[in-house]
Every structure is written in C-alpha cells, then in structure tokens.
Amino acid sequence: MHLxxxxxxxxxxxxxxxxCTVSCPVSNVTLDFGGPKHLGPELARLTEQQEPIDDKRxxxxxxxxxxxxxxxxxxxxxxxxxxxxxxxxxxxGTKFRDFVLSHAEYVGxxxxxxxxxxxxxxxxxxxxxxxxxxxxxxxDRQFPVYRFNNFKRRYTKKTAETKRKVAYFTGCYAxxxxxxxxxxxxxVMKHNxxxxxxxxxxxxxxxxxxxxxxxxxxxxxxxxxxxxxxYVRDGYDVVVTCSSCSLSFKKEYLHYxxxxxxxxxxxxxxxxxxxxxxxxxxxxxxxxxxAIGQRAGYFSPCHMKGQGIGNPAMDMLELIPGYxxxxxxxxxxxxxxxxxxxxxxxxxxxxxxESMKEAVNELDAEITVTECGMCKTxxxxxxxxxxMHPIEVLAKAYETV
Amino acid sequence: xxxxxVIGQGLTGLFAAILSAEKxxxxxxxxxxxxxxxxxxxxxxxxxxxxxxxxxxxxxxxPAGSDPKKAVDAFLQLTKEVGYPYAGSFEQTVSVxxxxxxLKQTQLxxxxxxxxxxxxxxxxxxxxxxxxxxxxxxxxxxxxECPGCNVSELKxxxxxRSSRGMSQTDAARLLDRNGVRQxxxxxxxxxxxxxxxxxxxxxxFPALLGMKNWAEAVNDFEEAFGCAVxxxxxxxxxxxxxxxxxxxxxxxxxxxxxxxxxxxxxxxxIQGNRVGxxxxxxxxxxxxxxxxxxxxxxxxxxxxxxxxxxxGFEETALQLEVDxxxxxxxxxxxxxxxxxxxxxxxxxxxxxxxxYSLVSGYDAVDQIxxxxxxxxxxxxxxA
Ligand SMILES: Cc1cc2nc3c(=O)[nH]c(=O)nc-3n(C[C@H](O)[C@H](O)[C@H](O)COP(=O)(O)OP(=O)(O)OC[C@H]3O[C@@H](n4cnc5c(N)ncnc54)[C@H](O)[C@@H]3O)c2cc1C
Numbered sequence: 161m162h163l164x165x166x167x168x169x170x171x172x173x174x175x176x177x178x179x180c181t182v183s184c185p186v187s188n189v190t191l192d193f194g195g196p197k198h199l200g201p202e203l204a205r206l207t208e209q210q211e212p213i214d215d216k217r218x219x220x221x222x223x224x225x226x227x228x229x230x231x232x233x234x235x236x237x238x239x240x241x242x243x244x245x246x247x248x249x250x251x252x253g254t255k256f257r258d259f260v261l262s263h264a265e266y267v268g269x270x271x272x273x274x275x276x277x278x279x280x281x282x283x284x285x286x287x288x289x290x291x292x293x294x295x296x297x298x299x300d301r302q303f304p305v306y307r308f309n310n311f312k313r314r315y316t317k318k319t320a321e322t323k324r325k326v327a328y329f330t331g332c333y334a335x336x337x338x339x340x341x342x343x344x345x346x347x348v349m350k351h352n353x354x355x356x357x358x359x360x361x362x363x364x365x366x367x368x369x370x371x372x373x374x375x376x377x378x379x380x381x382x383x384x385x386x387x388x389x390x391y392v393r394d395g396y397d398v399v400v401t402c403s404s405c406s407l408s409f410k411k412e413y414l415h416y417x418x419x420x421x422x423x424x425x426x427x428x429x430x431x432x433x434x435x436x437x438x439x440x441x442x443x444x445x446x447x448x449x450x451a452i453g454q455r456a457g458y459f460s461p462c463h464m465k466g467q468g469i470g471n472p473a474m475d476m477l478e479l480i481p482g483y484x485x486x487x488x489x490x491x492x493x494x495x496x497x498x499x500x501x502x503x504x505x506x507x508x509x510x511x512x513x514e515s516m517k518e519a520v521n522e523l524d525a526e527i528t529v530t531e532c533g534m535c536k537t538x539x540x541x542x543x544x545x546x547x548m549h550p551i552e553v554l555a556k557a558y559e560t561v
Numbered sequence: 562x563x564x565x566x567v568i569g570q571g572l573t574g575l576f577a578a579i580l581s582a583e584k585x586x587x588x589x590x591x592x593x594x595x596x597x598x599x600x601x602x603x604x605x606x607x608x609x610x611x612x613x614x615x616x617x618x619x620x621x622x623x624p625a626g627s628d629p630k631k632a633v634d635a636f637l638q639l640t641k642e643v644g645y646p647y648a649g650s651f652e653q654t655v656s657v658x659x660x661x662x663x664l665k666q667t668q669l670x671x672x673x674x675x676x677x678x679x680x681x682x683x684x685x686x687x688x689x690x691x692x693x694x695x696x697x698x699x700x701x702x703x704x705x706e707c708p709g710c711n712v713s714e715l716k717x718x719x720x721x722r723s724s725r726g727m728s729q730t731d732a733a734r735l736l737d738r739n740g741v742r743q744x745x746x747x748x749x750x751x752x753x754x755x756x757x758x759x760x761x762x763x764x765x766f767p768a769l770l771g772m773k774n775w776a777e778a779v780n781d782f783e784e785a786f787g788c789a790v791x792x793x794x795x796x797x798x799x800x801x802x803x804x805x806x807x808x809x810x811x812x813x814x815x816x817x818x819x820x821x822x823x824x825x826x827x828x829x830x831i832q833g834n835r836v837g838x839x840x841x842x843x844x845x846x847x848x849x850x851x852x853x854x855x856x857x858x859x860x861x862x863x864x865x866x867x868x869x870x871x872x873g874f875e876e877t878a879l880q881l882e883v884d885x886x887x888x889x890x891x892x893x894x895x896x897x898x899x900x901x902x903x904x905x906x907x908x909x910x911x912x913x914x915x916x917y918s919l920v921s922g923y924d925a926v927d928q929i930x931x932x933x934x935x936x937x938x939x940x941x942x943x944a
Contacts, residue, residue, distance in 0.1 A: 177797055191735075193725070470819035
C-alpha cells in the first residue's frame with residue numbers, strides 16, 4: 161500500500177459482527193455509506209494480497225472513532241478507514257474546497273487578518289451562495305467567526321518560569337476563532353500559579369487526515385512532535401484545550417508517525433480539564449471557585465469520548481459551588497470537523513445533528529458546555545442555547561468572588 | 562476517587578453501573594469494546610440454548626445470588642423507565658421464535674418480541690433487501706416445530722436501496738420512518754389480497770420493527786393486520802439488544818457514570834487482601850484508576866475477560882490467578898466477579914444468559930451498598 165503499511169494493523173481479529181456499523185453515526189442516518197466494517201477490516205482483508213481498491217464511499221467516513229470504541233475485538237477500525245481515505249485522495253486528487261478546509265491554519269491566518277471583512281462576507285446570503293457554487297460549501301451552513309485580534313497576537317510568551325510549567329497547544333480554533341478560550345486557559349493556570357508558554361506549533365493535522373491529505377498531516381505531526389517534545393524534555397506538561405488536537409497527540413500520531421518520539425510525547429499530553437484533575441489528585445488544585453448558579457448540559461465530543469479519560473470537564477465543573485451540570489448523553493453532533501461545511505455532506509450533517517438537538521431540548525439546561533469548536537458550530541446552528549468551553553466557565557468561577 | 566469501578570460495558574457491567582449510580586455511588590466504567598452483548602438476541606434466558614427453568618438451572622449451577630427475583634424486578638422496572646419495557650417473569654418460561662424459525666425457551670423478552678402460541682395461523686414476512694432472513698426457511702422450521710400451527714410466508718420489498726448489505730438494524734432504522742412503514746404495509750396488503758388465505762393470528766418479522774420508533778412500528782403493523790406481530794431475532798447484531806444497549810448507556814451517562822472507553826484494564830495493585838487500583842491503558846498511556854470497590858464484568862471467554870491458552874485460562878483484566886474453570890482463586894475482598902467473569906462453571910459452556918448477568922450484578926451492588934453504609938468507605942473519606 162502506498163502510504164501506510166497495512167500489515168501492522170490487526171484487522172484479522174474482525175469477526176464481522178457489525179457492532180461498528182450499527183454504532184456509526186453516519187451509517188445510522190444513511191445507506192449511502194459503506195460503513196466502517198466494510199470499508200475498514202473487510203476491505204483491508206480483501207486487498208491484502210492484491211492491488212488496493214479505491215472506494216468513493218469512504219468520503220462519508222468522518223474519522224470520529226466511534227467504531228474503535230465499540231469493537232469487541234480491538235480492531236483499530238478508524239486507522240484502517242483513514243488509510244482508505246488517503247488512498248482515495250491520492251487516486252482522485254483533492255478538491256480545491258477540501259484543500260482549503262483541511263488547511264484550517266492558512267485559512268485562519270488569512271481570514272483573521274481580514275477578520276471584519278471575512279465575517280461579514282460569511283454572513284451575507286448572496287456571498288454564501290457564491291461560496292456554494294464556486295467552493296462547494298453549503299450556503300445554509302453557519303461558519304465560525306474569525307478574530308483579527310487572534311491568540312497569537314494576544315499572547316506570545318515562549319517560556320515559563322514557575323515550578324510546574326505548561327506548554328499550551330492552542331489549536332486553530334482557539335487561535336483564530338475563539339481566542340477567549342486561550343485567555344481563559346492562561347487565567348485558569350495563573351490562578352494555580354502556573355506559567356503558560358505557547359510553543360511554536362502547526363495545525364495538529366486532524367483536518368488533513370480527515371480529508372485524506374495524509375502526507376501533509378504527517379508533516380505537521382512531525383513538526384509538532386519536535387517542537388513540543390523539546391518542552392517536555394525541559395520539564396513542561398503539554399496541555400490542550402481542543403479535544404481533536406489532544407486526541408491526535410494521544411492516538412493518531414502514534415499510528416501515523418509510528419515513532420519513539422510520538423510515543424514519548426503521548427505520555428505527556430493532557431486535555432485541559434484532565435490536567436486540572438491531575439492537579440487535584442496531587443492536592444495542587446486551587447479550589448477557590450466563586451459560586452455560579454447555572455444549570456448546564458455537557459456535550460461530549462466524539463474525540464473526547466475516544467480518549468478514555470472519563471469526564472474531566474464535569475469532574476472540574478462539579479467543583480464550582482451552585483453549578484449544576486449533567487451530561488446530555490448525546491450522540492455525534494454531525495459537524496465532524498470539516499464534514500458539515502461541504503455542500504454534498506450538509507444534508508447528512510443535519511440529519512446526524514437531529515438527535516443531538518433532541519438531547520439538548522430534552523435536558524433543557526440554560527447553557528451547553530463542550531470542548532470542541534466544531535461541535536460548537538453545530539450546536540450554535542441547531543440549538544437556541546449559548547455554548548461555552550468548560551475552561552471559560554472555570555475562569556469565570558475563579559473571577560467570581 | 563470512585564466508589565465503584567466496573568470493568569466492562571456489556572449487559573452485566575452496564576446494569577451494575579446503573580444500579581451503583583442510582584444508589585448514589587460515584588461510578589466508573591472501563592471497557593475496550595461494547596462487549597458480546599450486542600450480538601445476543603435481546604432475549605434474556607437462564608442459559609442460552611438450554612431450555613431449563615429456574616429450578617433446573619439453580620440445581621445445575623448453584624444458587625445465583627441471594628435474591629434473584631429482586632434483581633429481575635429491578636431490571637423490569639429499569640427497562641420501563643428507559644422506554645423499552647421488558648416483560649416475562651422469573652418463574653415462567655415462554656416460547657419465542659428465532660430468525661431461523663426454531664422455537665426457543667426464554668424468560669424475559671422485549672416489547673417487540675412476543676411469546677408464540679402453540680396453534681393458529683402464522684405469517685412469516687421477509688424482505689427482498691434483507692438477505693440474512695429467509696422467510697421460507699423460517700416458515701419451514703416453524704411449521705416443523707409447531708405442528709398445531711399453519712405457517713405461511715411472504716416476501717416484499719422495503720423499497721429502499723442500500724450501498725452496503727442491508728442488515729436488519731438498517732431496515733429497522735428505515736422503518737422508523739412513517740413513509741417507509743406505510744409503503745411496506747401497502748405492499749403487504751396487496752400481496753395478501755392475491756392469496757385468499759385465512760387471516761393470520763400472528764405475523765413474524767425479522768428483528769427490524771423500528772429502532773427508536775419501535776412502538777409506532779409495532780402499533781402500525783398490528784393495526785394493519787389486526788393481530789399480534791413479533792420479531793424473530795437472527796444474525797447479530799440484533800435490533801433488540803441494540804435498542805436496550807443504547808438506552809441503558811444513555812441512562813448511565815445521564816446518571817453521571819464516567820466512561821473510560823478504548824481502555825484496557827491490564828493488571829492491578831493488590832494491597833493485602835484488597836485491590837488498590839487498576840492499571841488502565843489507552844495505547845501507550847498507562848495510568849492507575851482508584852476505587853473503593855471493583856466489579857469485574859468482563860464477560861468470560863466470549864467477552865475476552867478470560868482467554869483459553871494451552872496452559873489453561875488466563876484472566877486478562879486484573880491478571881489474577883485462576884483455576885481450571887477460570888474462577889479467580891483468591892478473590893480480594895473489594896472485588897466482585899460477575900456474569901461470565903465468575904468462571905465457566907457458573908453457566909453452561911461459560912456462556913451466561915441475560916438472567917445470570919442481572920442477578921450477579923445486582924448482588925454485587927447490593928453487597929457494596931451494604932458495606933458502604935456499614936462504614937467501610939475508605940475511598941470516600943480520601944484515605
Ligand atoms: C451470538 C450470541 C447470541 C447470544 N444470545 C443470547 C440470548 O439469546 N439470550 C441470552 O440470555 N444470552 C445470549 N447470549 C449471551 C449474552 O452474550 C450474555 O448474556 C451477555 O453477553 C453477557 O454480557 P456481559 O456483560 O457479561 O459480557 P460482554 O457483553 O461480553 O461484555 C464484556 C465487557 O468486558 C470488557 N472487557 C473484557 N476484558 C476487559 C479488559 N481486560 N479490560 C477492559 N475491558 C474488558 C469488554 O470490553 C466488554 O465491555 C448470546 C451471546 C452471543 C455471543
């Protein structure tokens with residue numbers, strides 16, 4: 161196989177039980193998708209001794225990883241489907257649109273430099289129609305706003321002086337779209353007496369993997385491993401506020417890079433709330449939270465569920481006096497990174513979002529809390545509730561006396 | 562950190578975790594897969610493939626928990642609350658029809674699967690697109706097993722195409738939609754009109770009577786035929802098990818149970834006669850998870866909690882020493898092996914039926930709750 165040796169992947173334990181396909185959020189709304197069982201282990205087994213088969217239906221795989229979590233036999237299903245996506249992109253070339261979407265970082269840089277103009281354009285219906293026509297982005301999809309005063313402009317510290325030191329991987333969303341998350345994170349750390357440094361970093365690569373741009377994704381991955389590992393070896397803990405970025409360090413890099421360095425980094429990466437929970441376990445957490453009387457629903461992104469770390473956001477938010485938070489127990493939101501922006505995927509995305517919307521309405525909390533910027537995009541479009549990052553809520557609690 | 566950590570999110574683990582959380586215990590579930598439970602029929606037997614009742618079962622395998630009836634009642638109540646109410650009883654065994662048309666004995670059954678009477682007119686309905694249910698085969702077997710019945714069969718189209726093999730659960734999701742249901746009902750009625758057969762007393766479908774909207778689906782088909790309808794569960798995964806799994810999981814998450822998925826338990830710290838913590842692994846990351854009590858619901862041989870090697874059984878999770886039956890030899894005082902994790906001698910061929918899952922899980926949570934109330938709560942006080 162061109163891009164990735166398949167032989168290291170243990171698909172032979174697949175019993176074809178279908179647990180993955182009946183749990184797949186895309187398969188659940190459409191019969192157009194071949195499903196993870198067929199496009200993962202079955203296809204790998206079929207093509208082991210022959211030329212790889214390029215299957216267009218793979219475009220509907222979002223790499224959410226639900227298949228991995230349910231497989232009773234431990235088959236790394238989404239690693240197999242990622243390979244099929246890479247092959248498909250290689251054989252067919254990538255649409256200009258997918259190239260743009262997979263480069264969240266370039267887009268962020270440019271869009272934030274012209275932020276007022278970008279945001280305005282994205283809100284005007286005729287302009288969105290043109291986007292659909294020229295770029296294949298669905299005209300009804302609401303886009304996240306871009307900030308001129310992005311986090312890179314706001315915060316430039318490259319080293320930390322305190323006993324515990326944090327190297328913050330900001331991710332594209334908190335850098336260009338919602339730098340308030342970055343500010344909140346730095347504040348929360350400050351309340352715990354911890355300095356935050358922001359190492360040199362590139363987009364984690366998840367949007368590239370999802371669009372089959374494996375080579376570029378790997379390049380970014382290698383760059384980030386180099387940059388972050390230098391900090392780790394200097395005694396820093398790597399902390400991340402975006403659940404897709406943190407999952408990529410913990411899981412995807414290991415598979416795609418397959419290096420000792422990626423393994424070393426994976427041991428030192430924390431989701432932001434996971435890090436706070438770690439501080440609490442060490443009796444180092446500042447628990448001086450002011451009361452916030454609010455009923456919140458927690459939406460768990462697929463890439464958070466996949467990390468296997470329980471529910472650190474709720475563990476932390478439950479410490480705030482007066483804060484009532486319950487897990488929505490919702491399925492995949494349907495935005496799935498760049499998937500829900502695309503004209504031809506939009507109808508699937510909306511169908512997938514229905515059960516999330518139902519869950520939000522059923523719990524009827526005052527606000528929704530989630531870590532993922534892309535899930536927030538879908539929540540903002542489909543529900544009436546305000547959506548916040550858990551770290552923003554914690555920062556507010558520290559500042560409330 | 563947790564009062565109770567449950568290893569496994571099959572039926573046994575999920576049921577125990579829900580009970581534990583309902584009793585106010587801070588509960589975690591650790592699993593590396595959804596378990597073999599998804600492949601079961603959704604019917605709850607004493608022992609799968611064994612037509613015994615409670616007496617013969619307990620004679621063969623010993624007493625199952627201190628109060629089996631209470632456990633079953635708790636389960637029936639729970640399924641009512643989550644919206645997929647099971648029926649049946651602990652004492653009575655009923656006949657249900659399977660996807661191959663054979664009759665099987667079971668105790669608890671979901672609202673989409675009904676006990677079968679031993680006489681009357683049965684109509685077995687299949688669908689062109691659903692290849693893993695053949696109505697001719699099912700009808701033939703059912704006729705042989707039920708001489709007092711008059712069995713006929715019929716195949717119609719769902720009217721929808723699939724780019725993958727159409728499974729029964731795919732079809733169930735299609736039948737969630739009213740439009741698809743009405744179209745199917747119309748073609749069934751048209752096909753029956755040409756037939757001049759007696760009206761059926763029971764209509765048997767594969768396990769596809771709606772996923773979320775099973776109640777509407779059952780109701781629409783019953784109204785259309787003017788008689789009872791039932792699902793005959795076949796090749797996995799079955800809609801029955803899937804409906805229940807999804808609802809129980811949602812219940813557990815809403816109750817605040819913390820899920821550690823993609824996570825293998827790989828060893829434990831044993832301190833004296835207690836489990837101190839579990840070694841948990843996600844890929845290359847290894848951590849310890851602390852709890853006051855631990856429930857091992859790892860599913861035995863089928864669920865990969867036990868592996869059968871040339872040198873005998875190995876217990877994969879805590880990696881404790883087991884005997885020739887896969888039973889942990891020295892069970893630490895705060896560890897509760899339940900379901901098939903209790904060892905292969907507890908059930909037939911190491912396969913536990915749904916009832917054993919319920920009863921043993923219920924018992925473990927009961928014991929833990931009693932201990933917690935009795936003041937044995939070290940983790941709670943942070944010690
Ligand atoms: C094809 C089939 C049909 C069946 N039909 C019926 C039926 O009709 N009626 C009936 O009553 N029963 C039936 N059964 C039996 C049924 O499967 C059991 O009743 C049920 O699966 C028991 O559930 P469990 O929770 O104990 O185990 P499982 O569902 O297997 O769950 C085991 C759990 O433990 C986890 N686990 C194991 N080891 C580890 C580890 N080291 N670390 C972390 N997690 C671990 C797994 O990930 C999984 O979550 C059937 C079984 C099969 C396979």
